[in-house]
Amino acid sequence: MSSDTATAGPGSPSGVIHDIGYRTYTGERVGRLGIVRALYWHSFRSAWGLGRGPRAKIVPILALVIMCLPAVANAFSVSRTGVHAIAYDEYMYSFQLVLVLYLAAVTPELISRDIRNRTLSLYFSRPLRRTDYPIAKIGALISAMLVLTALPEILLYVGTIGSLHGGSAVWHETRAFFPGLELALLYSVVFSILAALLSCYTGRRAFATGAVAVFFFGTWVISSSLVRLTGYRPHFVHDGGSDGGGYFVRPTSTGSGPKISGLLNPANLLEGLKDWVVGRAPKNSDMPYPGSFGIVYLAVVVVLCALAVLLLIRRYQKASLL
């Protein structure tokens, strides 16, 4: 078998195309990692509608605009009145609706599409391993979500410090900003993994969208209702000893009912985890301060994510997908 061109010579590239014979490829080939990276990048772009039709860009752009509006409003608010429109660590919880809408639109494209079109056998007949595919997809989804979550936080920060005077004020703002970024990352990771898992069992785009939306909204309604029904009432007692950043602390811990109910929804779960980590709950919080129960919140988040990733990977081991 000749390693050179099998038939006729190179010919002119744009001339008589029919005369170019088959040419073998002797150039560089990227290895498995390079392919995973290419798949990651392709999926990340798809998640923002890049490389797709104009209609695919509507939801991502709309979601980003909505997410950023409060940050822009905050910049005006701070410059005019000096009042913060929204806190860094309340941003994600308050706008979880937008995050869920974005995921409901994007995960079917990233996950269900290849199942529906039965393209997976083409991926798996290439050097990719079965685990590489879901990992690249989850990675792309998390990164895409991170744009949606971190960009508003950054805008919020930039818009605020623009109106601040004095190093201590900026320092104070920066200290509040970083937990917000961490929270953006946490929301991106947990929400993406769960949405990916929900989408990987169906090839129907509508079903995947429905599954993601129903899961996040449904559990939120159930969880939040149960939190109230089991006796939690938001009440505000000023905590004089705190840093005075607008935070209030629950002096008495509520019963375990509301805390357990809070585990039932990803957003409430992350809210409870955040409260436990920072050691306080914001005023008007929909979630009770978990206190020592917070370790359960942490455990549930970790186990949930690990389990979801495991299930996703197992899903792609199935021969029936080919």
Next chain:
Amino acid sequence: MTTATTSTDRPAVPAASAAVIEASGLTKRYNGAARGAVTALDGLTLSVPAGVIGLVGANGAGKSTLIKILLGLLAPSSGSAAVLGYDVTDQAERIRTLVGYMPEHDCLPPDVTATEFVTHMGRMGGLPPTAAKERAAESLRHVGLHEERYRLIGTYSTGMKQRVKLAQALVGDPRLLLLDEPTNGLDPAGREAMLDLVERIGAEFGISILVASHLLGEIEQICDSLVAIESGKLLRAASMSAFTKASAVLAVEVDEGAAELAAALRGAGLAPRRDGRALLVRLGGTEEESDQVYDAIRDAVADLGLPLNRLERRRHRVEELFADEDFDELDGPGDGADPADRATELATEPVTPAAAAAISGPSTADPAAAREPAAAAEPATPAEAAEAAESETDHE
């Protein structure tokens, strides 16, 4: 993240193995809880050389399972297989860089253009961005998609979609193509075009091709060798050229006196077989033997003074491949066994002519049959089996 870059040379195929595909004792069982255990492949042992290889078998015979095992997508239950000299369990990744796969089922997204899709698939095969673009354009052109390649795949006809599927298999410059039912869903003209394309890729591009099909007559035209499986078992692996050369038959048609001619030919040491109005006489494997057969027929016809209507060399129908022992095995000497031996072999062979006929599929969808009307009416295999059984008893 570091990008592991493999050698820039064309991946070398180990020189030690001339066989493109090798399997020994390859077995695949599915342990379905609901449907019980299903044996998809049962002790398959074969060795096929480079070229266009036909893989024939009825639906459910295990063709797709075999292809998936060869790609390393399914693990064999027992036995081993190697593709281009690489083991399917240990070196599947290596195999998959060297092999292009075209699945039987639809696998194309409707909402992208063929160029975008094939480029993406090229990248998924390990090509850098620019190379993927160039090769996508080239392979789409090779399969005959020109300006259409900028249209969404959803607007394509079945034939065009099959071409895109072939192009994505070709984009990574494979050493071996695994095509699972490439003519699936195509009309006769489309089948013809697809087969021409496959043949051209095999002949001009220097790529070995395994074509799986349930229609024997269809791929018979383009194959260098043929592997037939039934219920996961190997029926036969043979080279087509050996088969067509060694087992070509001569059809002799006389207006009258066919019985006398048959008797005379038997007297001359031949084994004529009736087929409608014609007598079929097997030509030998070598030139000399063929000449002797021609001479014997000429002499017999002349001696009897019969009105000779037709004397033509007829290409063997593919179904006879399974009932006929008189051609070379791929691995093994398999040289001209004498008729008695052949008969014994045939009688002990588990392969039944009925099975062979089942495999060959509906003859209406068989372009080979359509092109050879003379050979169309030839369901003579049961007769041959009877004859074989008879001669076996004679032998004893």
